[in-house]
Amino acid sequence: MKRRDLIKAGLAAGSLAALSAQAQSAQANQPGILVRTRNLIFFAYDGMGWEDYAIAQFYSRRVLGRPLALERFLATGVSGLQNTNSLTSFVTESSAAANAWSTGVKTVNGGLAIHIDGRKLSPIFALAKQQGKAVGVVTTATVTHATPAAFLVSNPDRNAEEEIAQQYLEFGAEVYLGGGQRFFDPAVRRDKKDLYAEFAAKGYGVVRTLAELQASNASKLLGVFSSSHVPYEADRRFQGVNVPSLAEMTRAALPRLAAHTKGFVLQVEAARIDHANHLNDPAGSLWEILAADEALEVVMNFVDQNPDTLLVIGSDHVCGAPALYGAGSSYRESSAGVLQLEAQKGTFEFMLGRLGNNPSPEQVTELFRSVKGVALKPEQAQAVVDAITKRVYLPDGVRYGVQPANTLSWVMRQTNASKPDLPNIGWNSGQHTASPTLFGVYGRGVGAVRIGLIDNTYNFTLMTRALGIRFQNPVMSEQEALEVLKSRAEVPILHPEDVLA
Template sequence: MNRRKFFRNGALSALGASLFTPFESIRASDFESVWKRKKAKNIIMLVSDGMSTGTLNMADLYLSRKKGKGSNWLNLYREDKVSRALMDMASASSIVTDSAAASSSWGGGTRIKNGGLNIGLNGEPHLPIWQKFKAAGKKAGCVTTVPITHATPAGFCVNQKSRNDQESIAEKYLEHGFDVLMGGGNEYFSADKRKDRKDMYAAFEGKGYYVARTRREMSTAPKGKSILGVFNDNGLPYAKDRENNGELKENTPSLAEMTSKAIEILKDSSQGFVLQVEGGKVDWAAHANDIAGLIYDQVAFDEAVQAAMDFAEKDGETLVIITTDHGNANPGVIYGKYANDEFDSIQNYKHTNEWILNGIGKETSINSVKERVEYANGFALTDEEATTLLGYYGSLDAEDGLYNPKHLPFSVLAEIQKQHNSVGWISMQHSADYVELAMYGPGSQLLKPFVKNTDLHYLMLEAAEVENAF
């Protein structure tokens, strides 16, 4: 779609008005006249990957019931600070998108098939938006809780036939000179881990990058240099496991800390900056039906939202975009006599299901399984439940699959937990949700109540007034 035609598209506007009139009351009307007179010097786009509406809801309930104040994201709605919409995230090959096609719809401005990065239906490349902004003089970066070479950050940065070629994506990041890159993914940068034995850390240092491998190294990174921060072999630890492990907390930054550091490094650019922030492990937790992983990583994402808003409200020239790329597993709190208390029990969880299940093996006793779950979740398994879990450990040798390579019994544990926390799940896969989209700052007045994913590409260009450069 022509970018200017989109913003004058009466049919789309009429559709939004007819379907979503109630959302008009949520628009940040007091700010609109101010935003119209400004362009977005900076853009911060925050993506809670795989966040179903139920996930957003449960994180808000968790915070409301524990701390007496809801999530930063939904408080922006309550305080009428943002424009709000629903967004259709379908890919070119399915109404259910994957993260690569979803990010590419924003990054390249066109829908592509699942699995690729900014490669069109006929093999044609579409220039990623962070490259467009770099060419316009802005600094650009991405931070995430999964490998920095993963689909969501890559969709804003590079063209790649397959999202799975993460070694090549690491090389392309260097080629294009992105200014901030932080997350996991050591296996795609380390000479000891890469198949081709290339030392990508040395290559980045050779191009003037500061390389950080720990939280402390990140915090002391100089402002004047580009940064590559890689803090784990694959994804970063879940927020709940990090919180209860001193070594992980000492060595691994939170998403909010990475966000704040990225802004610190980027903010002095005379032409402004663009930054993508991804809560990538929200999606991984949804794939695993891991409630502690899901809620606490969503809360960690919400803290990054606050870091972005703290900067944007002071700065006055920053467009903040908050959204997700698709639903996943569609969890929610289920009606029942004790739903309140059972849901509140999650406040006392010490670890994720990943931590629980990776600490069990073929030789683990029934009593040890029961003790591990009770320590992590605060309730006791029956002997039958413990035996059922153990029964899955006789055939876990082969490692294959993207999100659960060991084939651990995540769904079985989630079903057991449902009896104690009142949280149910419909699947362990992505879903075709229309997703929440919120905006604050110059450019937010352009948002219609219902948009297509590719429209967001052109809105960002329009807001920053660089839409005619390409």
Template structure:
């Protein structure tokens, strides 16, 4: 009998063990299934800079109430504040999307010194200003292709945050050099003068560097549109591009066309890609309180969203995230002159629909001919306004160069019952839109840093591991016993100089190289000089290069 019970006990134990193995296998399979459900090969991040719900509402009414391409994927809200301010500027806002960390206003993809907003953790003093590896840089390190598409100049805050690191978002020449040396595979937008040796203060031939490294470099859309190179920089304006309503006859491509071209090129990489597309000038139109510019740029951006969604829906490996970086202008459909019952839809639209140019486009046409008669003629032709007051005519005459949209925007807004509270950013949440082939998208109210976390998760990229040992400071190198000097003899090309075993190593800022005599070595990351505190951060693999 004892033997019987022992056999029975052994059978039960065996059965339990088998069941545990089965359950464990099922759990493992489910876990793998969940990971497979989440993971994608490609991410397209689209940023309509400064866009609010008022912007999308006006654009939707402008096109007869037809839905925008982005409408179907709205899924949540995003908190936008920076590390030190409830109202962010574009630099820390883009940094949050690029790195998963908040930083200070004006900083691009570096750790902050000041973290005064609730819930924002203070970094250690040794890490103040240290560069943070971006999702674009990490994607490139794991073998993916990378791209930036925009309508501003490429060193502007939003594209810059993904491929540059600085405490001064206005250092366009330094930022441009970093983006070039980061070798982003596809760059399409404006800003030719920042790679032209004849227009740069430091005379660096960045266009030549790109060509020598296998890039097609062009300022002609006609030249590029029928080509499909592996790597390309297409910069179609000396500085920023025209608003979409003003683009006719310029030879510049639309944002949708540039997005289509970028996807055509980047999708050749079997390892996948990361692409950031910015509707840059929604923000600029909002700063000017120009509703015509808002409609122009929101619709142009939405056309690019359609291109991205069509691409993603034609396959099963691509996610699309659409998210503004912040609000701008405090725009409302309705102002103090409007009442609920008296203002009809046509009252909002009639003047905007008559406009065929933005305020910036009208400024080009008026030029220096600022007579009363010419102003009235041009505004009548391109805005359909025939009742300008003398005060309005005088305001147009006295507008500063490049700022006529700040005059014409309010003129048409007043006639269209559109309100504005400011010419600057505001601090409310923005709408999150997301498409994933398996429906795995964020919901509810999330932080802007969580957008980066989500993208890294679905791409299978551990950003934290990249940041653990990416950069080392000049002080840390000195602590290791090396002789370290920051050479500022050429203020346009500050260098870190290291003496070790009788050899001198020169590390230029904004480049990913180390020079030792006749030898030149490439480093993993671009080297960064932080001018405000005179700290130099270099790619940490430099220490290994020096030891050899």
């Protein structure tokens, strides 16, 4: 349907608003959380779907010899599904999804805690701060990235990360840990401001390496461990990239926040499941989920020992829609395909960094062998060279718009139908997709919560009730938002080149 027709359709049955209303009316019948909680932790799986979960679940049990902490969560907590659509798009991006969680209302894709007409919204962690709670965010993305930022501050542009870093200084959370040095560094910032010095002047320990993080005894922390996003877990683990893991950052955050007498709110985000799925990188995504699981274990142990803490987990949307498809006669070879992920010891991001702008087919072949355990044919190595040097992409540059990475994934897909010669995992695209996602709660008193199918805005209802906050952000209708977009001639979708923004 064209956008003009969408506007005409307005609030007709089948519109996104009608879908949200359905889930919201179901929520109205649900008992809220019955026990007020002192501490609240939100654990975000960015871009994780159920197939991602299934692959990690199997790999963890079969190769690592242990079930996922997430399995324990699902078995003992209360969980269900959430609708993820944004106000005007059936496929959300991370800021609109985070806004729904953090403000309780739907917004247009692209801004942080703000409506498309400029009305600012109050995000949940800002409300909690007014109550006297300590605040922390821990992420493997840039610390100023959409999912943490939308819990703290308003900004019409999620990509204005230099400005968001400045807003963080003024917000004054106790813990900021993630990537994004370039948004704080006077040598890189456009305004040449030294945000490191300004944070230090406000009493923060400013750390940029794992060793500095572990040596710091500062009660407030700004930790930024890479220029952009924190390098992937697969590269940290197997390629010697020296950055803290998500679990290590989480372990640094918890005692600092727990020291506050009025309790705390914390977001921990496993941000790069999304990125690896955009790239269609099987081991990249797998190891991000396994790293997330180690952090989840840390958080669940904290909740077990501090029962006045509520843990909420959710995935904001699915990305790429990977699937582990059945392989071999009667699918009997399906497991064998997954186990081939054991040979993969790094990510496409790492490989593309090594290959640079003008690689030879020999370099490509050697890197696929050493990092992915894959023997490329000469024409496949040439296809990778062509993607990097000539922008000739496989299978295409539309659905698979995160290039040249999607081409790297395509050349190492399974080609033997009867017995997987490579992992039997396929992706729908390089983009976010529309399906409902995981939402769950864990901790004392959650037995009174029923989730079933909710709207992602329900998280705000749940958190405000748990913290004893009474607040309602202004609601905007889909019709109003479409009219604003029409007047600005903006199209409410992301362009392929923006997907990793």
